[in-house]
Amino acid sequence: MTQTDVTVGVDIGGTNTMFGFIDATGRELGGGQFATYSDDPPEQLIRRLADAIKKAFMSLEDDNCRLVGIGIGAPNANFHNGTVEHPPNFDWEVVDVVSLMRRHFDLPVLITNDANAAALGEMRYGGAKGMKHFVQITLGTGLGSGLVVDGNVVFGHDGFAGEMGHLTVDPKSDRRCGCGKYGCLETWASATGVARTARKLLAERTEDSQLRLVPPEDISSKDVFLAAEKGDPLALEVFAITGEVLGIKLADAVMILSPEAFFFFGGLARAGELLLAPTRRAMEANLLPIFRGKVRLEVSQLQDRNVAVLGAAALMQSMLPDLPQP
Amino acid sequence: MTQTDVTVGVDIGGTNTMFGFIDATGRELGGGQFATYSDDPPEQLIRRLADAIKKAFMSLEDDNCRLVGIGIGAPNANFHNGTVEHPPNFDWEVVDVVSLMRRHFDLPVLITNDANAAALGEMRYGGAKGMKHFVQITLGTGLGSGLVVDGNVVFGHDGFAGEMGHLTVDPKSDRRCGCGKYGCLETWASATGVARTARKLLAERTEDSQLRLVPPEDISSKDVFLAAEKGDPLALEVFAITGEVLGIKLADAVMILSPEAFFFFGGLARAGELLLAPTRRAMEANLLPIFRGKVRLEVSQLQDRNVAVLGAAALMQSMLPDLPQP
Numbered sequence: 194m195t196q197t198d199v200t201v202g203v204d205i206g207g208t209n210t211m212f213g214f215i216d217a218t219g220r221e222l223g224g225g226q227f228a229t230y231s232d233d234p235p236e237q238l239i240r241r242l243a244d245a246i247k248k249a250f251m252s253l254e255d256d257n258c259r260l261v262g263i264g265i266g267a268p269n270a271n272f273h274n275g276t277v278e279h280p281p282n283f284d285w286e287v288v289d290v291v292s293l294m295r296r297h298f299d300l301p302v303l304i305t306n307d308a309n310a311a312a313l314g315e316m317r318y319g320g321a322k323g324m325k326h327f328v329q330i331t332l333g334t335g336l337g338s339g340l341v342v343d344g345n346v347v348f349g350h351d352g353f354a355g356e357m358g359h360l361t362v363d364p365k366s367d368r369r370c371g372c373g374k375y376g377c378l379e380t381w382a383s384a385t386g387v388a389r390t391a392r393k394l395l396a397e398r399t400e401d402s403q404l405r406l407v408p409p410e411d412i413s414s415k416d417v418f419l420a421a422e423k424g425d426p427l428a429l430e431v432f433a434i435t436g437e438v439l440g441i442k443l444a445d446a447v448m449i450l451s452p453e454a455f456f457f458f459g460g461l462a463r464a465g466e467l468l469l470a471p472t473r474r475a476m477e478a479n480l481l482p483i484f485r486g487k488v489r490l491e492v493s494q495l496q497d498r499n500v501a502v503l504g505a506a507a508l509m510q511s512m513l514p515d516l517p518q519p
Numbered sequence: 520m521t522q523t524d525v526t527v528g529v530d531i532g533g534t535n536t537m538f539g540f541i542d543a544t545g546r547e548l549g550g551g552q553f554a555t556y557s558d559d560p561p562e563q564l565i566r567r568l569a570d571a572i573k574k575a576f577m578s579l580e581d582d583n584c585r586l587v588g589i590g591i592g593a594p595n596a597n598f599h600n601g602t603v604e605h606p607p608n609f610d611w612e613v614v615d616v617v618s619l620m621r622r623h624f625d626l627p628v629l630i631t632n633d634a635n636a637a638a639l640g641e642m643r644y645g646g647a648k649g650m651k652h653f654v655q656i657t658l659g660t661g662l663g664s665g666l667v668v669d670g671n672v673v674f675g676h677d678g679f680a681g682e683m684g685h686l687t688v689d690p691k692s693d694r695r696c697g698c699g700k701y702g703c704l705e706t707w708a709s710a711t712g713v714a715r716t717a718r719k720l721l722a723e724r725t726e727d728s729q730l731r732l733v734p735p736e737d738i739s740s741k742d743v744f745l746a747a748e749k750g751d752p753l754a755l756e757v758f759a760i761t762g763e764v765l766g767i768k769l770a771d772a773v774m775i776l777s778p779e780a781f782f783f784f785g786g787l788a789r790a791g792e793l794l795l796a797p798t799r800r801a802m803e804a805n806l807l808p809i810f811r812g813k814v815r816l817e818v819s820q821l822q823d824r825n826v827a828v829l830g831a832a833a834l835m836q837s838m839l840p841d842l843p844q845p
Contacts, residue, residue: 356775
């Protein structure tokens with residue numbers, strides 16, 4: 194009987210930590226999740242994680258599995274150093290997560306940020322199969338990005354490349370970003386950005402909109418999406434503005450990297466063409482002619498799967514020479 | 520007596536075509552140049568180039584040289600296809616320059632655009648020695664850029680990556696770019712952009728400036744530089760505006776690529792800190808905090824050498840496995 198090589202994919206989030214056992218074909222054989230308690234000391238979180246992984250592994254149905262490595266996605270993770278550095282929503286300074294994990298497992302361990310992990314997942318198991326140049330954009334509370342050049346994730350000099358959420362749309366804007374700057378891309382192009390734009394339009398305009406039925410402070414990007422789907426003009430304008438801002442910055446990224454495609458993932462990506470159509474128009478209008486009509490904008494093919502865990506496993510899998518590579 | 524392996528570096532420009540014989544240490548053993556006549560059929564230009572190379576090679580002082588390859592830098596060159604495609608200032612459509620050269624030489628031939636060639640030259644022989652992540656910016660009539668990620672030039676999906684001159688500063692600007700778009704970076708950050716900003720300030724303001732001694736249509740970036748060096752406030756403001764615009768877009772590039780340094784080459788780079796100081800300030804102000812204070816802005820160390828020829832040779836040299844690699 195042959196053994197099944199299994200990689201653990203881990204997604205450490207500010208609220209929940211998830212993990213899954215992923216085989217070479219991308220099948221998830223099992224897994225688990227628990228509350229992160231991000232104000233706990235990191236040693237405790239990693240011990241709880243290790244215990245949970247070991248316990249879940251023991252109870253896998255297929256009892257012929259062999260753990261071959263662990264891939265971790267975490268905010269502000271540094272691939273080069275194996276560290277997580279000043280992650281937002283955590284009480285951590287610089288934590289050597291890879292070393293902490295290796296206290297519990299005699300296995301190769303790699304870490305990267307969640308956006309890079311998503312890109313690796315898309316490349317191994319999603320729409321970017323076989324692509325050498327693409328960008329993965331996560332549209333959640335903020336905007337995360339993972340860049341692939343020549344088939345490899347770009348980590349950059351310091352391991353932190355790919356922070357497209359903080360590209361400057363307008364330095365004179367009054368939209369303050371969580372990072373302290375003003376006018377960052379993610380203050381428009383994210384779930385919170387869409388809600389912000391909706392509140393702004395509702396405050397400035399007098400026209401009717403079904404969004405007026407929601408208290409302004411409670412408006413979510415989902416409310417805007419549902420209204421836009423029904424043809425609400427103000428909600429449609431919110432997506433038009435979001436797409437205009439996003440498209441101009443995607444055009445900049447195209448002129449720098451010349452990718453084959455952008456894949457969109459996360460809550461706001463569920464808006465699909467409502468968001469992507471105006472984004473595509475603005476991108477095309479701002480491209481050097483030589484790039485026009487060449488770059489695809491698509492919703493991630495892993496949108497309904499556990500991409501964070503899958504991508505973290507793919508990070509490790511891409512480094513394991515014995516595994517069949519796609 | 521051992522042979523000296525020599526690579527030909529060729530720079531095809533709209534006005535002049537230059538070439539040089541470069542050894543493995545970057546020494547130029549000889550070379551030549553002639554008028555391009557860019558309205559000639561490409562076959563004729565390449566035949567003239569091949570004849571000139573052969574003739575110059577015969578007359579090299581060191582008669583123990585062996586040609587091992589040819590690297591070419593040219594506008595709108597496509598590394599993947601070996602072609603030059605619709606180059607500005609030429610009457611060419613898509614020309615397979617590599618095949619044309621190989622009619623005359625039984626040697627490996629590679630081509631890339633001039634900005635990528637400059638980056639390869641900087642990496643092999645200039646300030647970027649040993650760097651894995653940097654950006655080379657050429658500030659001439661336009662703004663060219665060559666990006667290095669993980670030690671390799673980024674060509675992108677279609678071979679045209681690295682067109683930072685056309686990043687959008689302001690799509691609503693009335694600055695029309697040669698590419699047909701409005702508000703491209705190079706309409707500010709280039710020799711012509713600096714002259715344009717100077718003319719605009721001179722027209723809008725009434726204050727005295729030594730630039731008023733030059734007829735507006737004749738103002739060059741050199742005039743602005745000479746005036747700024749003498750402390751002319753209006754000329755200094757032109758550099759402040761140029762640096763502000765350039766710095767914001769460099770910050771975007773840092774957040775995408777996280778390079779170790781930017782190297783500046785070309786006529787306008789001679790302005791040195793007059794340009795780089797305000798550029799650095801604007802870049803730092805627009806960076807995500809995690810990137811601040813990490814990225815160097817420097818004038819190219821090859822500024823006074825024949826970087827186009829040296830870089831084209833370096834393109835070929837980087838692909839020759841028998842050559843000692845830096």
